Amino acid sequence: MYKLTTRTRAGTATAIAVLVLILAGLALPAVASRGAIQDLFFILTMLTLAQLWNLLAGYGGLVSVGQQAFVGIGAYAMFAGVILLGWNPVWAILLGGLAALVLAIPTAFFAFRLQGAYFAIGTWVIAEVTRLLIAQWKTLGGGTGTSLPREATSNILGTDLIRALFGVREAAARDILAYWLALLLVVVVTGGIYWLQRSRLGLALAAVRDNVEAARSVGVDAGRLKWAVFLIAAVATGLTGALIFLQTARISPDAAFAVTDWTAYVIFIVVIGGIGTIEGPIVGVIVFFVLRSALADYGSWYLMTLGLIAIAVMLFAPKGLWGLISARSGLHLFPVRRRLAGPKIEGGN
Amino acid sequence: MWLDTLVQGILLGGLYALFAAGLSLVFGIMRLVNLAHGDLIVFAAYLVLIGVTLFGLSPWLAALLAMPVMFAFGWLLQTAVLNRVLGKDILPPLLVTFGLSVVLQNGLLEGFSADSRRIPAGSLEGASLDLGLVTVGVMPLLTFASAIAAIVALNALFYHTALGRAFRATSDDVVTAGLMGIEPKRIFAIATGIAMVVVTLAALYLGMRANFDPSIGPARLIYAFEAVIIGGLGSLWGTLAGGVIIGVAQTFGAAVNPEWQILAGHIAFLAVMLLKPRGLFPRAVD
Amino acid sequence: MLLETRALTASYGQFRALFGVDITVAAGECVAIIGANGAGKSTLMRSITGVIRNEPGMVLHRGEPIGALSSAEVMKRGIAMVPEGRKLFPSLTVEENLLIGGQMRKVPGPWNLDAVYELFPILRERRNNSGTALSGGQQQMVAIGRALMSNPELLLCDEISLGLAPVVIRDIYAALPKVRAGGAAIVVVEQDIGKALAVADRVYCMMEGRVTLTAKAADVSRQQIHAAYFGEAA
Secondary structure, eight states: OOEEEOOOHHHHHHHHHHHHHHHHHHHGGGTSOHHHHHHHHHHHHHHHHHHHHIIIIIITOOOOSOTHHHHHHHHHHHHHHHHTTOOOHHHHHHHHHHHHHHHHHHHHHHHTTSOHHHHHHHHHHHHHHHHHHHTTOGGGTTTTOEEOOHHHHTTOTTHHHHHHHHOOOHHHHHHHHHHHHHHHHHHHHHHHHHHHHHSHHHHHHHHHHHOHHHHHHTTOOHHHHHHHHHHHHHHHHHHHHHHHHHHHOEEOHHHHTOHIIIIIHHHHHHHHHOTTSSHHHHHHHHHHHHHHHHTGGGTHHHHHHHHHHHHHHHHHOTTHHHHHHHHHHOOOSSOOSOEEESSOOTTOO | OHHHHHHHHHHHHHHHHHHHHHHHHHHHHHOOOOTTHHHHHHHHHHHHHHHHHHHOOOHHHHHHHHHHHHHHHHHHHIIIIIHHHOSSOSHHHHHHHHHHHHHHHHHHHHHHOSOOBOOOOGGGTTOEEEOSSOEEEHHHHHHHHHHHHHHHHHHHHHHHSHHHHHHHHHHHOHHHHHHTTOOHHHHHHHHHHHHHHHHHHHHHHHHHHSOBOGGGHHHHHHHHHHHHHHHOTTOHHHHHHHHHHHHHHHHHHHHHOGGGHHHHHHHHHHHHHHHOTTOSSOOSOO | OOEEEEEEEEEETTEEEEEEEEEEEOTTOEEEEEEOTTSSHHHHHHHHTTSSOOOGGGEEETTEEOTTSOHHHHHHTTEEEEOTTOOOOTTSBHHHHHHHHHTTOOOOSSOSHHHHHHHSHHHHHTTTSBGGGSOHHHHHHHHHHHHHTTOOSEEEEESTTTTOOHHHHHHHHHHHHHHHHTTOEEEEEESOHHHHHHHOSEEEEEETTEEEEEEETTTOOHHHHHHHHHOOOO
16 A cells, blocks of 8 residues: 655654644743743744745745835724724734735736846835825824824733733733734644645645746646735734734834845745755744844844855755755654655665 | 936935945855845944044055955955855855844954944045035045946956956856866855955945945845845946935935935835846846 | 777666767767667767776777866867757857857867868857857857867767757758868767768767667667567567
């Protein structure tokens, strides 16, 4: 009996470990300090953004430098939902995802006409245009931005329960809620990408990335696939953006559409960790956070170091740190390669 | 009033063409997307500023002296870093130059602080010329003339020298260029060096016309790229046309509402891209 | 020996294209390499010219190892290539295409612009045209002229008759004796056995990445070639 499988022993171990980690993560606010929760929130949201950029560039071959457009529009839509429509912030996050989708459709229509480098710059320009347009929206503070009103932040869905559960203040409860939502988001996004990679769609995606013409000749519709990946990434990036600014409760066009925060950092995380793998962004975000903590007092040296490391990785280890680890140890925590499983074939080599 | 706006826009386009000429050169020859181009302009502006403030040179002399330094820097950058990542995949060079952009920005921030600086241009600042129908600033006029001079010089190099022939041949077909005895990597290094000389010229005007600080590079990169893409790959006159289109769009946008200046430029770019995705005057084949 | 390959192997990733090829070319000699599509002829040319890098000792020029040199370095030693498919530079005019062939190796010799125009007079008329505006045969002339401009010791011609009409092929082959008269050795890679045998002193036949026949062009029989070319018993 032979069958194609992606299952490996390391993969099974990972599945169990991930489950334990998720449960521990859910329970963590009971013991962790507010600072630790905030750090974790930061790590989880950056990881989500990194996985999404990796989905675009690493799997889809769509090198976007304009993902900050979706972070920003998601965040602003959430603020609009709260301030203009009076929605509860948690539900307004969903509005963020919807707004990102609405922006992503014309963006894709435009950007997909462009190839390679043109695509990268095109997405960046669209992000800039979106930022400049949002800065004209006076109701939401124009160029200087605005804050979530107190009555909205004090009244977020579920915070009462959290306050009762952990005996914390309102602000801390909001952090815990945001952290849980970030945990949910990162699990859904990472799990979704993993599922996508293992599905037939993932195979088609790999085929398109390697050779569009060849993929087309075996019946893969590259255009539709790119659309799907771009829209999915945009929606999830919008949700993440909304969540990030729910936690900060303050927004401005420069912060929400920051190319450094939402694209540069994210690209560095993916590159340093290892592009085109699930594990890469996880390794990358850990390195990123450790560096950030270690160099926090040195201002711009921190970003310089990050940039230099990213350059060095591209030059000397283009598959990133995870690529190095994986090549040395043969380890695949999230196995996607299809292998033939069954009794050993005798006489072969 | 409208004529005045139009003329200001065209002259502003000269500045953007200067920003873009080096980028166009490199992009045309090796399809390299240099995301650090804007930061390199700012870097060169600080180099000129050092010459002026530290050594008391005139801006022109300081820029002239900065040019060979920048050439060497570009040559080294290409040889030591960029040549290693050039290939079929556009991602590695994109990411490396993105890293370089961040390194340059923060290096400049560390070295020169976030304060706005300006290259003193003496009596030229604010001087203007009455041309009857419109009055134009001497500085914008000089910028535009320099852009044209730079493009004429680059085109002469490109179309009338053995080096230019090697540039074009390498741009067409790297493997066959090698069979002609041309080392593509050497050609790339020289091209980036030349691009950095043009960058220094752009930096001179950037610094003399307005304040600059370490953070303004990426915006210049976007303008430059828009000009290159509007003009079409590999056409320097196209790049000038692209710069002028963005410049005119910006001044007209600003005339309607000062907050719309940048936005109008971007929208002009998007409009051209929708109508002609390969730009107005494409020369080389991708 | 002007050029020699010793146990030359080459592969594209997992796929092995050459399995220990030994050929020699003496100064002034004309050698034909024949074989069917996929026999490894072009890979052999790419290995000699440094498009594919090998171990240094696998290719020798006047006894010196050149197997690991770049294309440019090989060319500067006097080994010029007329690549398969002509490969003119579309951004260059005919004359510029010719000039670029000689600009990186300036040595005294019989070939210059005038000499090439004398060899192929039609090119003088078309000198300011874009290379790609020419007919296939004219493009082939430019490609040969371009290689000659460096006054090479050895001219490698990869499939110069491919896709051309018989009368055009005749014109192009008529140029080769003049090239030899200028002192250059020639290697012609061909699928057209008749053409190859007509100009060559010696012939190598290749099949599946190996040399299957080495012979003097004057002595070789049709049966021998047939066997070496298609791998059937003579």
